[in-house]
Amino acid sequence: MEEYHRHCEEVGFNAEEAHNIVKDCVDGVLGGEDYNHNNINQWTASIVEQSLTHLVKLGKAYKYIVTCAVVQKSAYGFHTASSCFWDTTADGTCTVRWENRTMNCVVNVFAIAIVL
């Protein structure tokens, strides 16, 4: 039986790297824009798709779940919480909070290891 050699020796999810990737994606899509109800669908779709593509390019054996919530800036409250049942040694998560003058954006990345 042949063994599969991972091309990267790092074990565990690198949250810092994911954080940077996602932050760049969000900056690219929403940077300098104001909240616009017509474009919001398109923006969330691009943020999520671009983040996913960049994460996949890291070449690690992970399944990814990326969620993005964009809220118009207002006096109204918003709460979000998550709870995960998984293998803490191999799986990981990362959250990126971003805001500008007219909106807030919260992106969550969950990475679940595939055992080869």
Add this chain to the structure above:
Amino acid sequence: MMMSDIAKNPVAHSRKKRGSVSSLSSHEFQRREIHGRTKDSMSTVSYMDEPSQRDDVSRLTVQMENTYQLGPPKHFPVVTVNHILKDVLTNYLQEEEYEPELCRQMTKTITEVIKAQVKDLVIPRYKFIVIVHIGQLNTQSILIASRCLWDPKSDAFSSYVFRNASLFALANVYAVYLE
């Protein structure tokens, strides 16, 4: 490989039951480092169900035996979980009004409750992620989107939105098969 066998089988891949609940509320949303703490915007709760058995060296070299299974013997029951989400959200939030402190606690409690109920379904080799969003219902606009990169034959998700007079709640459960 069932969870209860880990302690007995030294070669087995050690998986810990660990819950981690973190929540974010935005009355005063401030941009800051992910590790920073400001006065009242972020709280994290995390706990372990079993004592930690960290052993990085052995984890790197551990090999799992072949199961010769091509897919999950028991699939994730989306409809059942939809009902669970509906019941939990309705029971907890039917009578509630939006209040920042209450909802902050409520999001954390609800995620834990949903996770416990989904775990009770005992679906082997599945990992779960439960996400709950609660917000004040008013004229502001919000869009929540998610994309997943996984194997659609074995992995699935379930979602439910609850609304009452003053708040809305969205609960998502993602189930990922351990390949």
